[in-house]
Amino acid sequence: MTENSSQHPPTAPELPTQYAPADVEGQLYERWVERGYFDADASSDKPAYTVVIPPPNVTGSLHLGHAFEHTLIDALTRRKRMQGYETLWQPGMDHAGIATQNVVERELAKEGKSRHDLGREAFVERVWQWKGESGGQISGQMRRLGDGVAWSRERFTMDEGLSKAVQTIFKRLYDDELIYRAERIINWCPRCLTAISDIEVEYQEDDGELVSIRYGDGDAALVVATTRAETMLGDTAVAVHPDDERYTHLVGTEVELPLTGRRIPVVADEHVDPSFGTGAVKVTPAHDPNDFEIGRRHGLANLSVMDERAVITVHGPFQGLDRLEARSAVVAALRAEGRIVAEKRPYKHSVGHCSRCKTTIEPRLSMQWWVKVGPLAQAAGDAVRDGRVAIHPQEMEKRYFDWVDNLHDWCISRQLWWGHRIPVWYGPDGEVVCVGPDEEPPSGEGWHQDTDVLDTWFSSGLWPFSTMGWPEKTPDLAKFYPNSVLVTGYDILFFWVARMMMFGLYAMDGQVPFRTIALHGMVRDQFGKKMSKSFGNAVNPLDWMDEYGSDALRFTLARGANPGIDVPIGEDWVQASRNFANKIWNATRFALMNGATVEGPLPEPERLTATDRWILSRLNATVAEVDALYEDFQFAKLSDALFHFAWDEVFDWYVELSKTTFFAGGEQAKVSARVLGEVLDVTLRLLHPVVPFVTEKLWTALTGGDSLVIADWPKDGGFRDEAAEREIALVQQVVTEVRRFRKDQGLKDGQKVPARFELGDTGLAGHETAIRQLLRLQPEGEGFAATASLPVAGATVALDLSGAIDVAAERKRLTKDLAAAEKEKAQATAKLGNEAFLAKAPDQVVEKIRTRLAGADEDIARITRQLETLPQA
DSSP states (O other): OOBOOOOOOSSOOOOOSSOOHHHHHHHHHHHHHHTTTTOOOTTOOSOEEEEEOOOOBTTOOOOHHHHHHHHHHHHHHHHHHHTTOEEEEEOEEBOOHHHHHHHHHHHHHHTTOOHHHHOHHHHHHHHHHHHHHTTTHHHHHHHHHTOOOOGGGOEETTSHHHHHHHHHHHHHHHHTTOEEEEEEEEEEETTTTEEEOGGGEEEEEEEEEEEEEEESOGGGOEEEEESOGGGGGGOOEEEEOTTOTTSGGGTTOEEEOTTTOOEEEEEEOTTSOTTSTTSEEEEOTTSOHHHHHHHHHHTOOOOOOBOTTSBBOSSSTTTTOBHHHHHHHHHHHHHHTTOEEEEEEEEEEEEEEETTTOOBOEEEEEEEEEEOOHHHHHHHHHHHHTTSSEEESGGGHHHHHHHHTTOOOEEOEESOSSSOBOOEEEOTTSOEEEOOTTSOOOOSTTOEEOOOEEOHHHHHTTHHHHTTTTTSOOHHHHHHOSEEEEEEEGGGIIIIIHHHHHHHHHHTTTOOSEEEEEEEOOEEETTSOBOOTTTTOOOOHHHHHHHHOHHHHHHHHHHTOOTTSOEEEOHHHHHHHHHHHHHHHHHHHHHHHTTOOOOSOOOOGGGSOHHHHHHHHHHHHHHHHHHHHHHTTOHHHHHHHHHIIIIIIIIIIIHHHHHHHHHHOSHHHHHHHHHHHHHHHHHHHHHTTTSHHHHHHHHHHHHOOSOGGGSOOOBOOOOOOHHHHHHHHHHHHHHHHHHHHHHHTTOOTTOOEEEEEEOTTSSOGGGHHHHHHHHTEEOOOTTOOOSEEEEETTEEEEEOOTTTSOHHHHHHHHHHHHHHHHHHHHHHHHHHTOHHHHHHSOHHHHHHHHHHHHHHHHHHHHHHHHHHHSOOO
């Protein structure tokens, strides 16, 4: 009735009474790896399913973001492997240029040295040494999590093969005039001492100052405003809008630049917004991207006034000052000359910061290498527009298009020593030669290689195909490219995804790098706040894995994974997932102790009880539901569906309803044992991709199979029994209503109460024994006197509570509780009816009183109902 391959187990092994993840997880994972379950064979005739890991930095350790993303990828790949696909989850690490160089430079600093003391070659050797000894810590942590990656294929963005790929594509782009060298304004980090790309700049609102400065005097005066007064030392013009009549008479004239004695022109440029401020702007082409473009249009000089550490270089009283020191000094000097028209402090404005070290970025004119992204970005956009690549969730497409359709040329050179060195040589007479991987670089006197390295994202942009052996035409490339899906966070849609799209389409002759981009959100704390060490809410996932097990962490993360939406997580949620793992363990132990088996075919439907037919019907429906949700990347919904099916329907209802059958023994017990074995077999298969460890241990005990990793994924066999589902729904209604009544009456869970059932033609007669056992209801016996009668689901359950509770004491207690609830309601009602109070009280206070009123109403209704159902004293 479900399509799955059952094994024939030996005598079921006895499971420990409690599940101890630490005793299970490590040995199971090593066995999976040793047996090669995660390897992928390019010569296989199975259909391919490929996912490349977003390569973590070699400097990194596992954080919750990694654990979240890896859980989702592992779930996808484990399921596809079980479905019969030749599945490759490609592992590897990124060399992380700036971050890694910073780590090693800090180590050198402890020795009183700098990289310059070692020299470039020795420094790079030192980084490789660090990588071998300390890098890659995250690989071991990935094993702890259960990542089913093909470890034998692990790659590194600076290994020999990937380095060849980088040099190959650089050469091709250069020859196609899509890479060029030019002096442009770049984002410069004065601490990391390198250029960084636009998307590596983080903007935040900072408190600064806005200073208005008068240039010139009398009718020739113009007032400009700036937040970076020190840059006025590099001004080479003042710009106004050509249609601004206030300044028409000044266009084409010159004005003296304060503090310098230089005269600079007044130019007309349409970039200027005449309605903003005074309508006049200072132009510093060497220190502002917009000013640079104005300067190009008007042939202005580019005057750099700072060095790479943001120290003033202009001769005069400000030379040698840091930019912030110079800012204050320049304003003071202007104030002394009477040039300051207005000053505003604090002035909150958006300021760019280096995403790595948080230093304020300095726009700087610099000679750099660039990728001409126009045609590449066009192709990347078209691949999504024409449906060759799907972005999930679809609403994220707009963000993608907003980026690729407005992409500026990409600065790819970095002033570092660790990384892929630019493969360009310069000759003594101005020659420039780009060298491919199979070419000999020029040699001889005066020839030297470019000193810069490539942006780390340049090499990681090749990841989907370079890891498969490109530029060679390898069997791996033929089998596993394009990748099936890319699973990554929406936060690197621009950093990484767009670049892989551009490079993949270019290098692979228009073939897309992946067919689907599945975007997930960011992990946040239980209050929705970003996790950060500075906030004190950062969590080490290894701590939670140590405490609760890897399955508990994985299930918690998957259950929060709605596509493209941030994921809140708290420790109590991980505890709840640990409880779920324990529930699976205990229910399977019970099943094994009662003969649950997968041996032999399932009995025909006519031999099954209604309870058996109900659970098999629900099992097939759950298989279909989970399959559909996997295809839509709805990890939260599929995890929730599995949780409720396993916990509620299998463990809480089917197992409990079947206990009377098992305890009675006989042929029907054997039939139900086979059904229970089937249900657990399929349920464990369904759960395995998300919670691999506990399911593996239990499934092998249940079935005697080798491993769930290579077991068949269950299929919906099509069996449905709506009549059985309706029948068990009636049973559930009766049990739920009587349980509620018992709770209302203050009866203890194990307290037995005499009851009489009037079932009529409800079809519940066959379930009376099971219902009585679940509800602790005894036969009515002699002297039975019904004190309460509960009509439910077309039946009536009469109970005799006369010997179960002290009616007088209970009535007294409930009457007291009712008076308290009515008093609470009166107080809340009075406050909400007081207009003066409502006018003054904060919204949250009013809402709290409304909540109290609603709670009081619920209490009054509940207590009144309890009093009405109490037997008469």
